[in-house]
Amino acid sequence: MTIAVLGAGAFGTALAIALSDQGVTLWARDAAAVQAMQDARENAARLPKIPFPDGLTITADLGQACAADTILMAVPMQATAKFAEMNAALLRDKVIVGCSKGIDMDSLRGSTAILSDLTASPAVLTGPSFAIDIARGLPTALTLACADKSLGERLQQQLSTPVLRLYRSGDPQGAELGGALKNVIAIASGAVIGAGLGDSARAALMTRGFTEMQRLAQALGARPETLLGLSGFGDLTLTCTSPTSRNYAYGFALGKGAEWDAKITVEGAATARAVARLAQARQIDMPITQVVAALVEGRLDVAQGMQMLLSRPLKEES
Numbered sequence: 293m294t295i296a297v298l299g300a301g302a303f304g305t306a307l308a309i310a311l312s313d314q315g316v317t318l319w320a321r322d323a324a325a326v327q328a329m330q331d332a333r334e335n336a337a338r339l340p341k342i343p344f345p346d347g348l349t350i351t352a353d354l355g356q357a358c359a360a361d362t363i364l365m366a367v368p369m370q371a372t373a374k375f376a377e378m379n380a381a382l383l384r385d386k387v388i389v390g391c392s393k394g395i396d397m398d399s400l401r402g403s404t405a406i407l408s409d410l411t412a413s414p415a416v417l418t419g420p421s422f423a424i425d426i427a428r429g430l431p432t433a434l435t436l437a438c439a440d441k442s443l444g445e446r447l448q449q450q451l452s453t454p455v456l457r458l459y460r461s462g463d464p465q466g467a468e469l470g471g472a473l474k475n476v477i478a479i480a481s482g483a484v485i486g487a488g489l490g491d492s493a494r495a496a497l498m499t500r501g502f503t504e505m506q507r508l509a510q511a512l513g514a515r516p517e518t519l520l521g522l523s524g525f526g527d528l529t530l531t532c533t534s535p536t537s538r539n540y541a542y543g544f545a546l547g548k549g550a551e552w553d554a555k556i557t558v559e560g561a562a563t564a565r566a567v568a569r570l571a572q573a574r575q576i577d578m579p580i581t582q583v584v585a586a587l588v589e590g591r592l593d594v595a596q597g598m599q600m601l602l603s604r605p606l607k608e609e610s
């Protein structure tokens with residue numbers, strides 16, 4: 293069984309490296325970048341100093357990549373819907389695993405819904421994992437979620453390695469929402485630490501943020517236990533506590549009033565805006581997400597956002 297990874301960012305490249313013992317094709321859109329990676333046998337732009345193993349083939353030919361049995365989609369979320377639509381002829385009815393974390397701003401859909409336009413039972417691979425850790429072969433555990441049980445079992449076997457341990461789930465929507473929503477709370481956590489408001493405030497935001505994640509996920513049909521696993525609680529913990537996270541680092545810069553390089557992928561920024569709209573439309577109480585959306589849009593600063601959260605009426609913990 294052959295594997296291709298679409299999108300040669302840090303994560304796509306890391307997955308291709310981790311799975312290269314089986315032979316992996318990594319696709320990138322830019323032919324010049326592909327040639328440079330082929331010559332250097334590394335992705336110097338996104339994952340420097342990690343050499344490509346022999347089993348990794350890099351190409352700009354999407355047709356060649358899509359000939360693989362299993363396709364891992366690692367293009368950033370806000371580009372995924374257009375990518376899927378433009379390349380539907382190559383991707384239709386393939387075995388596709390969504391690896392991106394976010395909610396599409398235009399359609400308010402996540403990767404499972406977007407990829408369902410192409411294939412009957414898209415899978416999701418998500419959980420606490422920095423690209424650099426996976427690429428270095430450090431131990432990592434992720435969730436592989438698929439509504440089709442036998443396909444999920446096959447993908448679990450195919451994509452696990454001795455150091456990349458995949459747990460199976462039958463709830464792709466819950467798994468995808470955990471990965472998407474934790475990025476929003478990571479921005480809030482970074483902002484609180486960047487503004488010097490302390491670890492206690494961060495713990496409060498993580499906990500109340502997790503409550504918001506559960507509220508939305510359950511309203512959208514996710515199983516509550518999915519969010520308690522690697523894809524929800526696990527990834528929330530990693531991303532809200534590590535400066536390696538770009539979402540956390542972006543929030544930290546907001547809190548500190550520091551410059552931020554807009555070229556860096558911060559999935560939680562667009563996702564906060566998408567989820568704020570989704571929550572408003574469904575009348576779901578998600579105050580932290582609403583504040584993060586307002587921070588991202590420049591409608592509030594961190595002090596004002598914190599004041600808004602602290603001045604809410606006192607209530608029962610639920």
Ligand SMILES: NC(=O)C1=CN([C@@H]2O[C@H](COP(=O)(O)OP(=O)(O)OC[C@H]3O[C@@H](n4cnc5c(N)ncnc54)[C@H](OP(=O)(O)O)[C@@H]3O)[C@@H](O)[C@H]2O)C=CC1
Pocket residue numbers: 299300301302303304305320321322338366367368369371375391392393394421422423424556557559
């Ligand atoms: N980095 C990490 O630790 C992890 C990331 N993820 C998720 O993986 C996804 C990708 O993130 P990551 O790899 O880090 O992102 P990066 O910022 O490292 O790279 C983004 C990549 O996507 C490519 N790209 C952007 N738009 C398109 C498009 N329209 N068509 C094809 N390729 C495109 C870029 O190509 P170009 O260079 O040509 O612009 C670039 O190679 C995100 O959803 C992220 O949340 C999940 C777990 C861990």
Ligand SMILES: O=C(CO)COP(=O)(O)O
Pocket residue numbers: 393419420421422423475478527530531536537538539540557558559
């Ligand atoms: O999703 C991630 C870790 O699981 C990566 O987080 P960042 O996109 O914030 O770097």
